[in-house]
Amino acid sequence: MSSLLPPTKKIWWNEPIHKSELLWISLVFVWGLVMTFMMPYWHVVGKQNLGTETYQTTPKAFQTTVQAFVDKYTVRNEGPRNYPVVAPPAGGDVYMLARLWDWWPIIELKKGETYRFHLSSLDWQHGFSLQPANINIQVVPNYEHVFTLTPNAAGEYSVICNEYCGIGHHLMIGKILVVD
């Protein structure tokens, strides 16, 4: 009798289970319940629950929306690429687009305020990776993902791409500035 041979007792499903096995099964089952419960629990008490609001869009439509947002709220241009720095009103909407290979525009936020972010891609899939806050969100074309972010510390944050998007993937970087 071994795991390589058929069970010696033909009616093996009636064999009693040893108590150490039963104990372990009960423990891991309860643990599974705890872990299952943690996710809805965090939706109630936690402050990090990614919103799921999503709209269909097109690269062209989204680009137009982002352009209108940039035209309205640009406060200055800066950086090596002379990109617009856009400071939307506290609590307002923020539009950011991903494209080969950058994030556009630069966003300026106020610490402690909550903003509604709208993200989409103009071409391939990208990964919005906000560093060093370490917030990572998938960005895909044709879908506009809406969620809120509330910065908790001032500073310069980078948005890097962590979904492979072709040969310039490692060049794809943008900025979010948080001021007091």
Added chain:
Amino acid sequence: MANNNFRTCPDTGLKFNAPAENLIKAHAVAAVVFLLVGGLYGLMVGLTRWQAVHLLGAEDFYMVLTLHGLNVLIFWMIFFEIAILYFCSSVLLGCRLATPKWAWVGFLLMVIGAVMNNVIVLQGSSSVMMTSYVPLEADPLFYLSLILFAVGALISCFVFFGTLVIAKNDKTYEGSVPLVTFGAITAAIIAVFTIVSGAIIMIPTFLWSVGLVGEINVLAYRMVWLAFGHSSQQINMAAHVSAWYAIAAIVFGARPLSEKVSRTAFLVYILFLQLASVHHLLVDPGLSSNFKMFNTSYAMYLAVMASMVHGLTVPGSIEAAQRARGHTAGLFTWLRKAPWGNPVFSGMFISLVGFGFLGGITGVVMGAEQINILVHNTLYVPGHFHATVVLGSTLAFMALAYWLVPVLFRRELVWKGLAKWQPYLFGLGMTGVSLFLMGAGTLGVPRRHWDIGFAGTGGITHEFPAAAYTMLALNGMSVVLAVFGGAAFCLIMVGTILFGKKLGEEPMAEPCMVAPVTEEEYNANGGSAFAIPGTVVLAMVFFVSFALYYFINWKYLAETWGIG
């Protein structure tokens, strides 16, 4: 049917059917070849990520990374798993293999697909990573090569199912199939689901790449592709858990503590594992939180429970067998007296511990809906799956190969001194790879990224902490160690097949299989046949580590920006 093409192995007493034996050999050899090729690509990846070495240019890096993933994650694994399926059906049940001709067709399609895939990617226009997320587009032949490989694997699965039917009809075994065969059946059932999902997404994508289909929906692609890409890792897991049980029986003569518990745990894999692929989509747009929570918990973590049950019963069955054979003192004498110099055992045990502690815990933690925000697509993800797939599956398969290859080819294992150290070398290297990649990922380092120094962006940079660079350097060193270990394995296998001392009808120098522990031996131990106090202590250590790490990550999450 002709019954004259069976031989009985003088070392193991197993009955080998010639067509099955040849097919197992062919699949095992192909597997080792792709492991070697994929491992060398992995070396180049590791040495490029080590920022001070930065071996390859960007274009080559993305190409080689694509090749590394496909060769080791798909080709090595599936070839070896088909070998396991044929072994668990034809050999363990002592019956002839169903339709050997179809089995060879399957094998040939897999070889053609795998070789073609390497050739196409090496042309440079299909550096799309294993996931090939649309609308990033590869050469049409890239998709076609994967379809061919998948069709081959599917045929092989059905040859396996057919063989089970033959064994049943010919009554070559009594009662139920052995536990190891049962595990292989679950792997094959998951494989069918996986391959069908692959076909559902790869065939339209192929048609899209040649212009016959207008558009592939990106979100649908992600969901269906991951039902293929993630589930294929579940085949690996079901197969390597079967290998663990097989090795416990080979090295210790162990039987499962309870047939009912172990089989139910395998069955639960089939019922709940597929849901798990959704944990790749936790930060995708368009899916509701309820959908994410239900699926990512594999419906209340039932498949995780199954793995944790195997995690107890495999070492538990070893402990019970060792105690029955007289190693009864204290908590851990059974473990201390295990044959640590036998690569079949040491490889299996390192696989068990690495898979559980490094791969299992981190996988479950990062699969929680909200915690995933911290790690999605960072290097943490490859860190995790190098613990599950490489430390877990690959090392378990290596361990099994140390036993299977000499038995199949009737040759003595060569370079036994090297073989003794190989699992430790590979295990240590891969533990390093896993830990340091996860460490870098925790610091935010992205996966599949050529240069975290951001040279070439025209001055827009991000300063990763110095620790991230240290992690990548340590990862590079661990990769070198692991590649030495992996190359040693390939050398020993090829050496054994080509130069190992021919055994003929002679038994091996050392017996390669321990006689099953008998009922009397189990009961002689004071009636406490299945008392496994040592394993229970190990399991509790595991549980406490798991719970601590789980809640620490919720604490990390609470410290970042508000996300709503």
